[in-house]
Amino acid sequence: MPASADPRADRCAEAARFREFVDRVVTPRAAGIDQDGAVPSEVVRSLAAEGYLGAGVAVEHGGGGFDAVRLGILYEEVGRGCSSVRTLLTVHGMVASAVERWGTGVQRADLLPRLARGEVIGVFALSEEAAGSDPTTVRTTAEPVPDGYVLTGTKRWISMALIADVLLVFARTPGGITAFLVPRDTPGLRVAPIDGVLGTRGGLMGEVQLEGCRVPAGAVLGPVDRGFMTVAAVALELGRYSVACGCVGIAQACLDASMNHTAHRWQGGAFIKDHQLIRRLLTDMATEVAAARLLCRQAGALRAGNDLAAPMATWMAKYFAAAAANRAARETVQIHGAAGCFDGHPAARYLRDAKVMEIIEGSTQIQQVVIADLVRQERHRLPDLAEALMSVGR
Numbered sequence: 380m381p382a383s384a385d386p387r388a389d390r391c392a393e394a395a396r397f398r399e400f401v402d403r404v405v406t407p408r409a410a411g412i413d414q415d416g417a418v419p420s421e422v423v424r425s426l427a428a429e430g431y432l433g434a435g436v437a438v439e440h441g442g443g444g445f446d447a448v449r450l451g452i453l454y455e456e457v458g459r460g461c462s463s464v465r466t467l468l469t470v471h472g473m474v475a476s477a478v479e480r481w482g483t484g485v486q487r488a489d490l491l492p493r494l495a496r497g498e499v500i501g502v503f504a505l506s507e508e509a510a511g512s513d514p515t516t517v518r519t520t521a522e523p524v525p526d527g528y529v530l531t532g533t534k535r536w537i538s539m540a541l542i543a544d545v546l547l548v549f550a551r552t553p554g555g556i557t558a559f560l561v562p563r564d565t566p567g568l569r570v571a572p573i574d575g576v577l578g579t580r581g582g583l584m585g586e587v588q589l590e591g592c593r594v595p596a597g598a599v600l601g602p603v604d605r606g607f608m609t610v611a612a613v614a615l616e617l618g619r620y621s622v623a624c625g626c627v628g629i630a631q632a633c634l635d636a637s638m639n640h641t642a643h644r645w646q647g648g649a650f651i652k653d654h655q656l657i658r659r660l661l662t663d664m665a666t667e668v669a670a671a672r673l674l675c676r677q678a679g680a681l682r683a684g685n686d687l688a689a690p691m692a693t694w695m696a697k698y699f700a701a702a703a704a705n706r707a708a709r710e711t712v713q714i715h716g717a718a719g720c721f722d723g724h725p726a727a728r729y730l731r732d733a734k735v736m737e738i739i740e741g742s743t744q745i746q747q748v749v750i751a752d753l754v755r756q757e758r759h760r761l762p763d764l765a766e767a768l769m770s771v772g773r
């Protein structure tokens with residue numbers, strides 16, 4: 380889109396474009412995605428055609444060159460329509476951002492444009508049965524051999540594993556943890572579906588088994604033995620930001636559904652929107668949506684400016700937005716009464732999806748621990764919120 384003299388107007392126009400796409404392509408399919416447990420290939424193709432799978436990748440590498448604020452607005456809008464589709468943007472974007480930041484010249488030239496165009500789907504494979512909130516305890520090993528490594532282990536809960544073309548796998552090397560880019564068709568790599576997840580049911584989740592999986596030395600991404608604090612850190616911070624913005628989308632969807640239902644449901648001699656207790660629920664929901672959105676915009680503005688406080692702002696945004704989405708989803712089920720208690724109802728989906736957001740990308744408890752630590756460190760002091768937001772329109 381050509382830039383005009385008014386960047387705020389540009390952002391509004393772009394948000395409207397995202398919204399139109401989500402209302403046309405994503406939201407109408409959300410119930411089916413939830414029911415079928417899969418994001419359909421036509422949605423993946425539409426995301427790719429719009430450039431959304433490579434939105435955060437620099438233009439010179441074939442991406443959209445979105446700054447963090449624009450990217451956040453996209454995540455929010457897609458999250459409003461369907462958390463499973465937003466999950467695809469998240470994990471794929473995490474891999475692309477890791478390659479962009481830590482890739483060799485060859486990896487960037489070969490893989491990044493294909494990730495950006497959505498010709499290759501990337502997924503993030505860190506978690507294991509015994510390594511969840513503390514992923515530094517991963518047990519998957521990468522044994523050095525002449526010209527490469529042999530990977531052995533099992534990764535669990537890997538979103539979009541069933542449609543992955545390349546997996547960003549973290550494994551233990553002799554001196555620490557190293558990141559590897561492993562093509563899906565590497566001999567010894569097997570993906571088994573994981574069914575029955577509570578929320579983001581279209582996440583095409585899988586268990587990734589690596590049995591003597593041989594990769595060349597060129598599969599290493601970032602520094603050997605230091606892949607956690609480098610490659611994983613970059614990817615996880617983007618993932619956290621993306622989930623935070625997606626949570627604002629869930630909360631907004633809850634507010635929209637609640638406003639609509641309360642305006643039409645007649646009980647006790649009035650539309651239920653006119654009962655004071657319901658008005659209080661709507662007021663709290665609307666206020667929390669606005670507050671969560673502001674925290675996400677702040678995190679986006681700080682990320683765009685490479686500010687040292689960006690990680691803390693991102694943790695705070697994710698912490699608050701996930702909790703706000705859960706409160707909004709709970710009250711949305713309440714407002715819909717019995718109708719909202721059934722699997723096929725959007726309110727029930729919002730509630731299930733919101734719960735997952737308090738577990739992934741740093742659980743609520745981990746955030747409570749980390750934010751307190753960061754607050755103690757002067758270099759993570761947040762600039763004045765208004766200051767950070769002033770830069771959003773620039």
Ligand SMILES: Cc1cc2nc3c(=O)[nH]c(=O)nc-3n(C[C@H](O)[C@H](O)[C@H](O)COP(=O)(O)OP(=O)(O)OC[C@H]3O[C@@H](n4cnc5c(N)ncnc54)[C@H](O)[C@@H]3O)c2cc1C
Pocket residue numbers: 470503504505506508510511512513535536537538539576578579582735738739740741742743744745748
């Ligand atoms: C839908 C979904 C999609 C996922 N997608 C991916 C993916 O694409 N890639 C990937 O690598 N992983 C993925 N995961 C895994 C996810 O990252 C982990 O579930 C998450 O890190 C939590 O780990 P855990 O489930 O083992 O819980 P645990 O770490 O066992 O935590 C259990 C409970 O203990 C609490 N807890 C843990 N440590 C502490 C502590 N130090 N202090 C206080 N409380 C603590 C937690 O908050 C939680 O309430 C996904 C999970 C889900 C549910």
